Amino acid sequence: MSDLFQQAGLESEAPRPLADRLRPAVLSEVTGQDHLVADDAPLGRMLATGRLNSVILWGPPGTGKTTIARLLSSAVSEMEFVQISAIFSGVADLRKVFDAAKSRRGMGKGTLLFVDEIHRFNRAQQDGFLPHMEDGTIILVGATTENPSFELNAAVLSRAQVLVLKRLEEQALETLLARAEALEGRVLPLTSDARDALKAMADGDGRFLLNLAEELLTLPAEAEPLDSAALAETVQRRAPVYDKGQDGHYNLISALHKSVRGSDPDAALYWLARMLTAGEDPLFLARRLVRMAIEDIGLADPQAVVQANAAKEVYDFLGSPEGELALGQLVVYLATAPKSNAAYVAYKSATRLAKETGSLMPPKHILNAPTKLMKEQGYGSGYEYDHDAEGGVSGQTYFPEEIGERPSFYQPPDRGFERELNKRLAYFAKIRSGRS
Known part of the structure; x- marks a missing residue:
């Protein structure tokens, strides 16, 4: 039986994927996470003392969470490594x-664990x-692609250190490719542009x-290097890392919102395109853009919300992909509009x-008096009809008398229509x- 596996080019009875065969043997071989595994970084210091603490590893897929957990257990001889999936x-x-x-x-x-x-x-x-964490029965190493603040109990987070793994940058990815080529004893059949x-x-x-x-390493060694177009035909391109119901969804909508608020139409268009x-x-997206028109532009450009609703109607009428052009146009309009959150802030202050x-009564002079009793109680007494006042403004007070000094909620900036x-x-x- 072993001869058959040798003839098939297998070192053991079960083939191992390249990613598994290249799994680091020591913590220092983990690529792209120096901020965690270096000697002066959290995990490096933890191993130097020989004492492990519970940690939560938070990061995108394929950044080394499982590898780090295995290496932590092997670095401390008296630890048994147990792996489960939630x-x-x-x-x-x-x-x-x-x-x-x-x-x-x-x-x-x-x-x-x-x-x-x-x-x-x-x-x-x-x-x-x-x-079991408190009495030392287990050292917990949890791995998650979702924001622990939203997904994990506060009690668990208080007993574990959250360590954030970064998506691998170009240099770390190049290191992985070089290791793969060294292990296989051949260079990937790619042009420089295709490698990028x-x-x-x-x-x-x-x-x-x-x-x-x-x-790609299964292609004939003598084959011509693939250019970018040939590479796209040879391998299936990966869909963007994005879960509409989870953390990535909120990260991108936050990026879009803040790009609009920051008056950067190019960045706003980029994040819109990423999400679409x-x-x-x-x-x-249309609903969120309507919110931006109200929250971040407001009365500095009262047409902003009109444009936002119009873009939503255009999308409803045309559908995809033509209707998405209306959203792109709206993003440019909102990003280049004058900005003001004065009405938004005023509403929150009034609330x-x-x-x-509580339930303070309005001043009596602005109350209606449909009955004789209410008139006797002073309802409506002293009310001045603003249309009859000079300039159309009487200047009366409309706040409850108990409030005292008049609040000033709405303080518009000197921008746009405001x-x-x-x-x-x-x-x-x-x-x-003048009245007071």
């Missing part, structure tokens, strides 16, 4: 793991880790890059005061001041 494990599986860890502890051996996709465990399951394109396809995911490289390319619902003051509103407010204030 996707396939339940309460019964966790109970078995904890019971086995207690038995090892009784024999003087610790357990490093690596939980992949730890965010998939529900809150109750996550709480099950707490007593291959790294771009990986989108920071080292495991995916090595899977692509493994596919990844399959985002255009109507979700805060309304909650603080320049004109500033003039009007100054005129109104002058009339009120």
Whole structure:
């Protein structure tokens, strides 16, 4: 049987993917994460002391989370490495793991429990880790691609250090390709431009890059190097790393929003295109753009919300892909419009005061008096009809008497249409001041 495997070019009875064969043997070989694994970095210092603490490894796919967990356990001889996945494990599986860890502890051996996709465990399951972390039965290393602040219990986070892994940069990806070529004893059949394109396809995911490289290394050694176009035909291009229901979704919409707010139409168009390319619902984007028109432009350009609603209607009418042009045009309009959040801030301030003051009555002079009793109570007494006042403004007060000094919620900047509103407010204030 072994002869058959040797004839097939296999070193053992089961073939191992290139990414697995290139898995680092020591922590210093982990690429692209020097901020964590260097001697003066958190994991480097942890190994230097010989004492491991529970950690949560948060980062994109293919950045080395599983590898780091394995290396941590092997660096400390008295630790048993146990790996489970939150996707396939339940309460019964966790109970078995904890019971086995207690038995090892009784024999003087610790357990490093690596939980992949730890965010998939529900809150109750996550709480099950707490007593075993506290008494030292396990050292927990959790791996997640989602923001731990949203997905993990505060109690778990308080007992573990969150370490952020970065997507692999161009230099780290090149290091992986060089290692693959050295292991296989041949150079990837790619032109320089195609090699760069291959790294771009990986989108920071080292495991995916090595899977692509493994596919290319099956091509005949004497074949002509592939250019970028031939590479695209040979391997399937990866869809962008983006989950519409998870953290990447909110990161990109935040980038779009802040680019619009920062008056950068080029960056705003880029993030819009990123989300549309990844399959985002255009109507979700249209709703968010309407919000930007209100929150960040407001009365500095009252046409902004009109344009936003028009773009939504155009998309509804045309659909994709033609309707997406309306969203692109809207993004340019919003990004280049004068910005103001004065009305937004004013509304929040008024809401805060309304909650603080409770059920104060309006001043009686602005209350209607449809009955004789209400007139006797002073309802409507002293009210001045503004249309009859000079300039159309009486200058009366409309706040509850108990509030005292008149609040000033709306304070527009001297930009866009709000320049004109500033003039009007100054005129109104002058009339009120003269009256007082």
